[in-house]
Structure formats: structure tokens, C-alpha cells
Amino acid sequence: MSTALNTLLQHRELWRANRLSQTGPATLPSGWPALDAELPGGGWPLAALTELRLDQAGVGELGLLLPALARLGREGRRIVLVAPPHIPYAPAWQAAGVVLSRVLWLSPTTSRERLWALEQSLREPSCAAVLGWWTGPLPDVQCRRLQLAANAGGGLGFLLRTGMTASAASPLHLRLGLEATPGGLTLRLLKRQGLPPARPLFLNYREEESGHALVSPVPARPAPGRPVARPRPVPA
């Protein structure tokens, strides 16, 4: 090969088709370094729907997601909640750093409208993060529809599902199981694209307040607290 051609091929603006781009899927850091290390691409995937499975609300799912939401809110991006199971308590969300004026809370009444709102929000590029709650089974067709909508919209998508077993299959590319554990949250990466499932991950919320996530063995339960205060009669 002539040197002239070699020089040309070294040119920085020339791309050769046998080289793959180095950048992986676009992601957003979750705010949990230990989790980012396990997620493909190093964070929550953008333009995709991530499935979080929990046995019921209140296992620590908000603590997992709020750092990423806070970051988006600071950038002035919109966050959409579709049918949360309880009232998102504004003082706590604000304390976690979420910019409240960026949050939109949708409460559709029927499951059909819920799916519609979820799909349309995922499809809308101006919605940077869409969190949808769903109880019970969801047909694969609907899952794929939502996945396609998320692909088109390009934001973060989370489907928080309760009322199903952790092992049930779903067509979504990233699936995490959440379980409350004394002192924090145990995360199981049930399915991730390109990598085998990892061992359970323990996110220590207490330690996290200093800004470091710990990966440690899941602690053994239980951790009994002190006995309940005996009710005292109210002085008249």
C-alpha cells in the first residue's frame, strides 16, 4: 500500500467501515457508582424502557431513582410520573434534590388510558424521564409497544411492576429485581443485554448519604430495633 494512501487512511475524519464506534449505548449515570459499574454502558439506558420488579411499593425504589431524576431536573428536563401507587410526597422529593416544577404527575383512571399515557409520554422527546407503575401481568405486545415508544423518544423509561414473580420473562432489555433489606436495598440484575446476570448488589442508603455506594454482601436479617415506646397518658 502506498504511503500516500496510508497517510490518507490515518486521517482523523476518515471512518473505515470495519471499525466500530467506541461509544456504547447512550446512558445516564444512576448516581450509584456501584450500580453503574454493573449496568451495560455505565448507567441507566437512554431511549429504552427499564423494568424494575418489586413485591410492593416502598422497598427503596425511589431512593434508587431519585438521584437520576434530580440530575435531570437540575438540567431543566421534564419528569413524568404515570399512575404512582401513593402520593409522591413533595417535601421529601424536594429534599432529594428533585426540582418539583419539572415533575408532572398523571393519574389516568383506566388501565387502557394508563398504557396510552405511558406510551405517549415515552414517545415525547421533551419528557426526559418517564416512570410508570403497573400491577399484574402486561402482555408482551404492550411491553414491546412501550419499548418502541421509548426508542423513539430517547428519554429514560422505567416500568415499576408489582404483583408478579421475579422470574417471569418480559421482552424488555434490562430488568432489575428490588428487595428491601435492613439498611438499604438489594438489587438483582435479572436481565441485562450483552452481559450475564450479576450477583445481587446491595445499595446502602445510610452510607450513601456521604456520596459513596457500597457493594457489600447482603446482610443477614433481622435487625431488631428497640421496643416500642409505651403510650403515656396525655396530661390534662
Place this chain on the structure above:
Amino acid sequence: MLERRAGGDWVRAPNATAQALGVQEGMKHAAALARAGALHGLRRQPARERETLEALAEWSLQFTALVSLEPPDALVLEIGGSLRYFGGLPALRRRLDAGLAEQGFTAPQLACAPTPLAALWQARAGRDETVLDAAALPEVLGRLPVTVLPLADKARASLEALGLRRLSELLALPSSGLARRFGPVLGQSLARALGQAPDPRPGFEAPACFVRRLELGWPASDGEALLFLGRRLFAELAAFLDRRGLAVQALCLELEHDRDPPSRRALGFGQATACAQAMLLIWREELARQALPAPVTAMGLRLREFCERQAPPRDLFDDPARRGEPALWLARMRTRLGEAALGGLDCVADHRPERAWRRGEPDAALPGMRDASPNADGAASGPAETRPGWLLAEPEPLPLREERPWHGEALFLEGRAERIESGWWDGEPVRRDYYRAAGPSGRHYWIYQDRQSLAWFLHGLFA
């Protein structure tokens, strides 16, 4: 179609079925009935035809500034000046065809010629021919039948009696003789058509308000028919707005029913828009949300107030597809889910936990809105780090088991009580001791003991 003229009803524009039975254009109604007993005649409505023509003229104002009406059935557009802008004649022609088809005009007759009358006659004769050279006009026009001429029936009959069928035969005759026999108008028309005489025409001026009524030929109760009507209506409205640089933020459609009084449907677009597609999307959601009370026969729209169009500043490297349309999205949510299903998050300065939040304005989540709400500091709502992410809509009474509050598991109190005693001034006093409690599962709860009844309640979940 029946037309009332001297001596009774005459058949106009029979459809294919009627034609197959031998009914012909220009036949008497009685004669047609003799051939097809089940003939269903529709009365011709000249006023409605005029309205349609004017609506179409208004729509075509987007292609040129000079449109003139040729009642009852034609429009003349001066497109010489617009060709460059629209990228040539074929491109303009495609846009016209597509636009007409969208409005439901099937098989329109279009013709293009250097003079208005030549184009008009070509179109009336059904010749879809493009003539660009004025020198070719005598030859092209010569092939047209004499019936395209604007003549009274008597003059037409006498032309026929003279054996004149084509314009070429007419053009070959001396003009003085023609003027004597048929009056000066015929010669003048011919000269104008050939470009030998000037042909000034009054331009169509669009009215300043948008009033339109579209009729369905039958009462329809399915969404498809109404979507179709909406598509037509919004295409016209968008063209109307485009020409004036205006936009609408909301509008009210009036639906007419067979027997019931008309019903109204309000559509809000969330922002000033002139985009027919956006309006149609909102209309689709509105139809999906609420069923029709009765079959619809017609749909009307009156708009007198408009707003100026706002063009948001754009980055040079901005990709509109990635930015999305937040206002339109929000308007669709609002239309489909209802106003009550949308809310934002907001803090309220109140010590009572159930009053320290409220559903904020959903519009606050739009980009460009102010960032902080007046109560956003949350100072009065207590130490925020002790508040749970989920609040229960109603505090849930907790039973006691072995003197511990129970919620699927035994609850162990953590830390010290936070006494909240407030609201004695507005009739909803609370006196509660709040605790953070943990279960063996690792879940954390926000529970309180009412100081009055000493009962335990679950009020929130730390998630």
C-alpha cells in the same frame, strides 16, 4: 342532483348508477323518473356551492395572491409569480392535487394556460393540458367545443344552427359578422382568451374571520367520519392561519345532530398553533375520551379571535425531532385524561404532613416556565430528610400485636418522636407523634400515634 329552472326540475350530474339506467345530464326530472323509478333526487343548493367555492378560493390563496372566482364551479389562480417559490409547475401541481384530494375534491379539472380564460375553458372542457406559450393558444383553443363559451342558450342554439362546433371554426369567421350576430361580448371573450386584449379580474379577498360548516351526507356516529371532517376543517383553518401569520390556542367545534340540539366540543392546544396535524391529534384524543351523544350530521367552526404566531428562537444546530413538542403533548394528555388527572408537585408551608404538599400546576413542567414556586423553600414543612417519599392518601390504622404496631410485620420504632401539633385555628387540629419505623424486612415506614386516641396510623413509606 336536481336543478329548478324554467319549466320544472332538471337532472344535473347523475351518478354512475343512474347513468347506467339511461338517466342523462340535462334530462327532465319526469323523464328521468320514467327510466329509473327509484331515482333519488337531491336538490341543488346554489348558496352552499358558493360557500364551498369561496372556501376553496381561500385555501388556494396560499399558492398565489391573485385568485378569482368563476362561479359556479371554477377558480382562476395566477401562478406565474409563484412558480419559482414552489419549485416549478410540476411541484406546484402536486401540491394542488394533494391538497384538493385531502379536502375531498375527487377528480378536479385543472388546466394551465397563459391567459385566464384559456385556462378556464380548457378546464371546463376537461382538457388537462398545459400550455405555456401564448403563440400556441389559437391552435389549442381551436380544438375546444363551442359549449365552453359563456353564451346564453339562444346564442348557443344559433351557433349550433350555423354548424359551428369548434372554436377554430368560430375564429376563422370575420369578427365584425360575429359581433353583429352575437353581440360584442363574444368577440371580446375570444380576444381575451387569446391574449389579444387585457383581462383584468377582481381578486378574491378572504374574510377576516373563519366560519366554516361541513356537512356529512348522513348522520354518523363513528369517530372515523368525524376525524375525516376534522381533517378537512383543520386543513382549511391551517391554510387560513398560514396566510395571515396567525395562530389559535383553543377552539370550539359545534356538532349538529339530527334531532337533539347542537353540542359543543372545546379543544385546547396548549400553545398557539397553526398546524393542522396538531389540531387533528387533539381532536382524535377528544373523540377517544368522550363518546358522541347522538349521530352527527354537520360540524361547524367559528373563529373570530386569533393570536399572533410565536416563532420560538431556534439553535442553528438544534434538531427539532429531538426537542419534541411539549405543549402539544401536554394538551393531548389534558384532552384525553381530563384536567383532573394532571398535576405537578408542590410544597405548601404547613406543619401538617397531609397539607404540606399539593398538586401543582401541570404547566409548570413546561420548559420556559418559571423555575421555583413561591412555596418551594419548604422551610415550614419540617425537617425534610425525615419525610417519606410516598405519602398515603388516607392514614391507615395499624393494629397492635404484642404492643407493637403491625403492618404485615412488626414495626420497630427508630429515633425520637417528632411532635406535630398544629391546625387548631382552622378546625382540623392534629396532635401526633411521628416516628420512623422499620420492619424486619428492611422496609421503613412513617407512622404516627394520635395523641388523643393513642391509636397508631401508617402515614407514609420511605422508599
